[in-house]
Amino acid sequence: MSNNRISKSVIRRLPRYYRFLCELEENDVDRVSSGKLAEIMRTTASQVRQDLNCFGGFGHQGYGYPVTTLKNEIIKILGLNKNYKAILIGAGHIGTAIAAGMNFSKMGVEIVGIFDSNNKIFGNTINNIEIKDINTLESFCKENHTDVAFLCIPKEAAADTVKRLYNLGIKNFWNFTHYDIVGEYPDAIVENVHLSDIMMTLCYCMNEGKNE
Amino acid sequence: MSNNRISKSVIRRLPRYYRFLCELEENDVDRVSSGKLAEIMRTTASQVRQDLNCFGGFGHQGYGYPVTTLKNEIIKILGLNKNYKAILIGAGHIGTAIAAGMNFSKMGVEIVGIFDSNNKIFGNTINNIEIKDINTLESFCKENHTDVAFLCIPKEAAADTVKRLYNLGIKNFWNFTHYDIVGEYPDAIVENVHLSDIMMTLCYCMNEGKNE
Incomplete structure (x- = not known):
């Protein structure tokens, strides 16, 4: 096949x-x-x-x-039997919703680490996974195999974060920011979820009164 | 034009x-x-x-x-200058993330109501919008013009909820559930966001080692 x-x-x-x-x-x-x-x-x-x-x-x-x-x-x-290890960067609204609300085990994916830059939430947990200081990203990834990163951070933080992840050998991204990862790293494997773009497309369709 | x-x-x-x-x-x-x-x-x-x-x-x-x-x-x-009125159904993880984290005003959209079936969160607010009892949906929509519904509810609740909304004259949906709205209501205008489908597509691409 x-x-x-x-x-x-x-x-x-x-x-x-x-x-x-x-x-x-x-x-x-x-x-x-x-x-x-x-x-x-x-x-x-x-x-x-x-x-x-x-x-x-x-x-x-x-x-x-x-x-x-x-x-x-x-x-x-689809490779849902692979047991990929994921880290999630950015435990804000959307990051929390992803980590808390999705059934990743059914997709052969496990979130092994959550990172944020806000020291007020370090040590908090989402689905029993502790939120860690983004400054410990390098040491974590050197000790823990990581296949994919979920990016739920503001656009301003994206370029630097993706660079760090890429330098750690992580080339697979689920990207909720508006940063263009493939534009910078052509060999990266990326699925983008641009919620505001989808909302604007819906606005267009509502405006035109039709499904696109 | x-x-x-x-x-x-x-x-x-x-x-x-x-x-x-x-x-x-x-x-x-x-x-x-x-x-x-x-x-x-x-x-x-x-x-x-x-x-x-x-x-x-x-x-x-x-x-x-x-x-x-x-x-x-x-x-x-795109119709971003229209000032569409939206209601959000389901104040769980993803619903909360959408209501709290997105800048809808830039898209000419305003969330005017949030509804849930969990009486423990009635009266709580997200971005100063009160979470209301889903049982008050009909009275709310009769009093408040509503252009579009954001569906952030479990699939099991979707068929009934969409039917109620459709009967209230709401035909525009931003749909985060796996319920097939257009299959049931061919004249509905729908943008689907199926996060688990996107994640599985990423799994495929990781598995194949390439961008699709």
């Missing part, structure tokens, strides 16, 4: 397949047709077959897809 | 243009070339000219774009 040249749009649909397959499994559904998956995904059966064929295809004509097998394959494809 | 048939990808770039133009304006830059904008946007000058031409074009060959004029035009195009 070759994962090369899988389009961005297919990859972005995989987490949704995964979520729906988890739901089907929880409801004790053994097999699902491409037609049913298409209905849940709001696409066509042909699109579903094409998407899943990118990864080798798991279905048999007329029998549908085996739910658990397909779910497990998608787990492997 | 006709805004019809502007592609989704152009619309999604406009908030970034807006942000960069705000920065240029703060730095007292009067005019900016398509080349410079392209550099900031990490695209080509030709792409920039093409994007801005969708809205009628504001530049003059050889003179670049007037920063403030262009910024103001984008404000109008």
